[in-house]
Amino acid sequence: MTQTTYQSVTIEVADRIATVTLNRPEVxxxxxxxxxxxLRHVFRDLAEREDCDVVVLTGAGRAFCAGGDLAWLQSMIDEPDRFLAILEEAxxxxxxxxxxxxxMICRMNGDAIGLGATLALCCDMVVASETARFGDTHVRAGLVAGDGAAVILPYVVGYMRAKExxxxxxxxxxxxxxxxxxxNHVVPAAELDAKxxxxxxxxxxxxTRAIRYTKIALNKKLRAYAQEQMDMLMAYEALSSRSADHAEAIDAIRSGRKPVFSGR
Structure with a gap:
């Protein structure tokens, strides 16, 4: 499916470089x-566009991506079947x-948290501002890390670091x-665009063809592993989305307090 207009993502193309910006800076x-x-459609669209050969993924404002929107997560706690509807999207x-x-280059202009960490990991290179932070905080929200980081992170940093x-x-x-x-690179914020x-x-x-075919070959095993693992990971995340600990975590975050987990 090709989608040409977006509400929360912007695409700008110049000199055959497409810059995709996550555009909800207020949150x-x-x-x-x-x-x-x-996000399910934008990268398919970019694959088909003939006016660009390189993609830069970034965020508007002072963050790259803070993860899942709290109001959205709360809506799926209130109506659990809504979570099941997003499994294929994820x-x-x-x-x-x-x-x-x-x-694709990740221009990590600020924190990459939760799903934001997955988006950064799925890029081919990451250039970060020196003040940016990275982390998959799913478990702190009472959720299984099912949306991709658990697949990719061990390949990047090794299993022991990834598990920690x-x-x-x-x-x-x-x-x-x-x-x-x-x-790949950490630079002062003022030097991020230049790098x-x-x-x-x-x-x-x-x-162009050599670069594309090299990327395809490098990603082949990772793509196969993702196809093999994502159904299981998302199923576990769906189960954890119905837990009391997830509801407690989201309520605590929205209330500005520390969560008290019960293991349920």
Whole structure:
């Protein structure tokens, strides 16, 4: 399916570089129902566009993506069947990013949290502002880390580091992320655009077919693993979305207090 207009995502193309911006700065680009649905389609659309060879993914304002929108998460607690409706969307986001033949750079202008961490991991290169943080905080919200990070993170940082990050929901600084191979480059905020432009320029000026086919080959095993694992991961996340601990976590976050988990 091709979708040409978006409400919460913007696309700008210049010099064969498409810049995709998550555009909800008032909530730190947290993903709600509309953005989640749009993210399922935007990378398929970009794959088909003939006016761009490189994609840059970034966020508007001071964050890259703060994860799931709290009001949206609360709506799925109130109406549990709404969570089941987004399972195919969640898989579609990850699959479409890993299958995009064009190289994609994450311009991590701020924190990449929860689903934001998954979006960054699905890119081919990450350039981060030195103040940015990264982390999949699903478990801190009483949820299984099912939307992709559990598939990709072990490939990037190794299983022991990945398990610590995913089981604790800990955040790492951009510098820590660079040291563990999670982030390619860390620069001051004032230098972020120049660094991203330098990398994008190298890619757009390179041999397009060679670059695309190399990316496809590099992602082949990861794509197969994602296809194998995502049904199970999303099923577990759906189960955890109905838990008392998830409801408690969201209520605590919205109330500005520390959650008290019961294990239920």
């Amino acid at each position: 730190l680009n947290a993903v709600g129902a509309v953005m989640h649905a749009e 898989k579609g986001i990850v699959f479409s990013m890993l299958e995009l033949p064009k190289p 990050m995913l089981l604790t929901g800990a955040l790492v600084s951009a510098q820590e992320g660079r040291e563990m191979g999670l982030i 991203v432009a330098l990398l994008a320029g190298r890619l757009v000026g390179g041999a």
